[in-house]
Amino acid sequence: HYNIASNKVKKDGDVRFTVTLLEDVTELKRVDEMKSEFVSTVSHEFRTPLTSMNMGLSMLLEEDIGTINEDQRQLLEAAYEDCERLNELVDDLLDLSKIESGKIKMEFDKADVERIIETTIKPFSQQAEEKKINLTTDSMEENIYAWADSNKVSWVISNLIGNALRYTPEEGTIKIGSYLQGRHVYVYVEDTGVGIPEEYQDKVFDKFVRASNNEDENSGTGLGLAIAKEIIEAHSGRIWVESEEGKGSKFIFALPRYRHLSE
Numbered sequence: 001h002y003n004i005a006s007n008k009v010k011k012d013g014d015v016r017f018t019v020t021l022l023e024d025v026t027e028l029k030r031v032d033e034m035k036s037e038f039v040s041t042v043s044h045e046f047r048t049p050l051t052s053m054n055m056g057l058s059m060l061l062e063e064d065i066g067t068i069n070e071d072q073r074q075l076l077e078a079a080y081e082d083c084e085r086l087n088e089l090v091d092d093l094l095d096l097s098k099i100e101s102g103k104i105k106m107e108f109d110k111a112d113v114e115r116i117i118e119t120t121i122k123p124f125s126q127q128a129e130e131k132k133i134n135l136t137t138d139s140m141e142e143n144i145y146a147w148a149d150s151n152k153v154s155w156v157i158s159n160l161i162g163n164a165l166r167y168t169p170e171e172g173t174i175k176i177g178s179y180l181q182g183r184h185v186y187v188y189v190e191d192t193g194v195g196i197p198e199e200y201q202d203k204v205f206d207k208f209v210r211a212s213n214n215e216d217e218n219s220g221t222g223l224g225l226a227i228a229k230e231i232i233e234a235h236s237g238r239i240w241v242e243s244e245e246g247k248g249s250k251f252i253f254a255l256p257r258y259r260h261l262s263e
Contacts, residue, residue: 002026040097043090050090054083092223096207099230106234110258111148113178113185114140120157121176124165132170135161138177138190145258146185152231153187153255156239159224160189160251168193168248180257184237188252195245204241205229228253 003023008015057080059065061073068076098104117137128135146153157176164174172192179186196204203209207226232239232253239253 039093043093043097046086046090047094050083050087054080054087057083089223092227096223096227096230099227099234104234106149106152108147108149108235111146111150111153111255113144113146113153113187113255114142116150116154117157117176117178117187120154121161124158124161127165128174131165131168133165133168134173135165136173136175138175138188140178141180144178144180144185146235146255147258148235148255153235156228156231156253157187157189159228163224163251164189164191164193164249167191172248183257183259184254185257186252186254188250190248190250192248195247196241196243196249197245201241201243205239 003025004020005023006018006020008018010016057076060068061076061080095104117140121135121137124135161174161176168174168191174189174191176187176189178188200209205225205228207223209222209225229239232255235255237253237255239251241249241251243249
């Protein structure tokens with residue numbers, strides 16, 4: 001495996017020659033594959049005991065096996081919340097592992113982008129209302145179709161909306177829209193939230209990176225955008241962010257347009 005970097009050398013505005021560097025990353029690739037396999041194995045091992053712990057804590061909180069006092073309830077609720085976060089982390093790790101290994105099944109078909117957006121946004125309406133955030137669809141062209149797995153694309157949009165809600169203060173706005181340009185369909189989620197520092201904007205799609213300046217300890221696993229990137233790239237698309245700290249962020253991803261055989 002090689003990483004290739006190519007740079008043109010100019011003199012007086014003319015290209016004189018091109019320098020191409022090939023970096024052997026075979027060993028790094030092997031180590032990365034070993035690491036991914038290890039993470040997947042450990043995540044599977046975690047799932048059974050976490051499920052058991054979650055069930056036990058739930059039964060105690062429901063007082064199925066006896067009453068508990070208020071101090072005990074607070075301790076159990078804290079433990080239950082931590083268990084839920086660990087379950088979320090394990091699920092994300094397993095999803096990422098499947099995507100990276102190519103084992104996740106993608107069901108490509110003609111996908112109505114407007115319908116996907118409208119269906120995906122509905123479950124977030126109450127959460128947005130509680131936070132006093134204006135969650136709305138932006139102007140969308142009708143009859144835009146992508147060649148995509150609708151469920152996976154919906155997951156990506158859900159993750160982007162969830163992040164936007166997490167980092168947008170009250171009275172803020174979140175807009176979701178789409179447009180057609182050339183051979184690609186573009187979908188975006190734009191917010192008026194805290195924004196992303198410039199030095200993090202190239203890293204937000206890396207694993208375990210939380211790029212916001214929001215210090216909320218419960219702000220997710222740091223894997224959502226990494227999974228979103230893997231899903232979009234599995235569609236032969238790309239995803240990126242445009243952001244200014246303190247003024248909000250706009251996440252955009254591109255999918256191949258559905259083209260009829262007659263086109």
